[in-house]
Amino acid sequence: MYETKNPQLTPELYAYVLAHNPPLTPTQRALVDTTHRELADVAGLQTAEEQGPLLSFLVRLTGARQIVEIGTFTGFSTLSMAQALPEGGRVIACDVSEEWTAVGRAAWADAGVADRIDLRIAPALETLRALPEGPWIDLAFLDADKGSYIDYWEELVPRMNPGGLLVVDNTLFHGEVTDPAAGGGAAAIRAFNDHVRADDRVDDVLLTVADGTTLARRR
Template sequence: MTRTSESLTPELHDYLVAHGAPVDPVLADLAEETARLYPDLTTMQIGPEQGTFMTLLARIAGARDVVEVGTFTGYSAICMARGIPDDGTLLALDISEEWTSLARRYWERDGIAHKVDLRIGPALESLRALSPETRFDLAFIDADKEGYIGYWDELVPRMRPGGVLLVDNTLSHGRVIDPAEDSAAVQGIRDFNDHALADERTELVLLPVGDGLTMARKRD
């Protein structure tokens, strides 16, 4: 027995990935092309084990209507879209036509493009423009860290009872506990973590998946 999560060496991480979902050529090619085109931004893309987790979670939750804040080159969108039915919808919000042009190409290749409703522009404005009746089964937040609280506060009321919210990078490479770290992004994560923990509309857990993944459930 252990009361702490296992620290992953590179070798143990490789073993973990190898004993999860089989190698996926679409996602592998997308990750490779993203790394080649945007070598300084590869940390903006989730890892394969997190992607598989998100696909399974979408299926387990019976999600049909999904929203993603921060799409980048489309890796996480593919993972969630695979987990929803053929007539489900993934609302993908991003500010970059360039990044999402690569995403569109891979969505077509993967056969999930018809499920994706991509909207370019500031995500907070896009969320506020939604109909008051709009409800989601699953939400994923992975955008500018200073904006997390705003996205959360727009999304929680729009989740169906029992709906699930996933929020990425909530450990910020361990910098959340470093008193010498005072960047706006890290402070944004600290502020969000405290804000979400205090939100009585949800129940949550912060998982040591990737760079920290908060999973919350909208209370009934």
């Protein structure tokens, strides 16, 4: 195995990356700052700042109109995708917290995209199983409880349109996926990554973006 070409991501290099990505909109910036200020203890649940422009880019690249998001938190990823949708597009956003998503609701309204977002407060598996069967989803973003990733995957993949894109966050789990003794979320992500690699319904790639981002295209 050859050495990685990835440089060490110092604070200075990370700032450079953010500075050379599309800038966040004022509403996105305010939402990120509000989350870190008002929910500091759990702000690490927020999608990484560089993933906002990436999600917007992927929505535009794929021409996605029907999006399903598992794990909304304060709605930064939701906002990023909704802003990139064409007219008539929709994000079904799944979460269990009225408190956290209320922060997102205010931001979505401020950005003028609230009518594109269908927020469903319930266990995500219940929401997914109630969705229409057969292929109709263009893009899915998964960033929720790691122990249920495989269950979510199995509900999403059959509903993806051919060529539809699944985007999965935290697939390196803070680097702990390489430690066979690590349990909990790390063990769940190891099992999930193996599950995806063995799934002949998709083409997939695991990238070292943020805490690991897997992209999978429905065949």
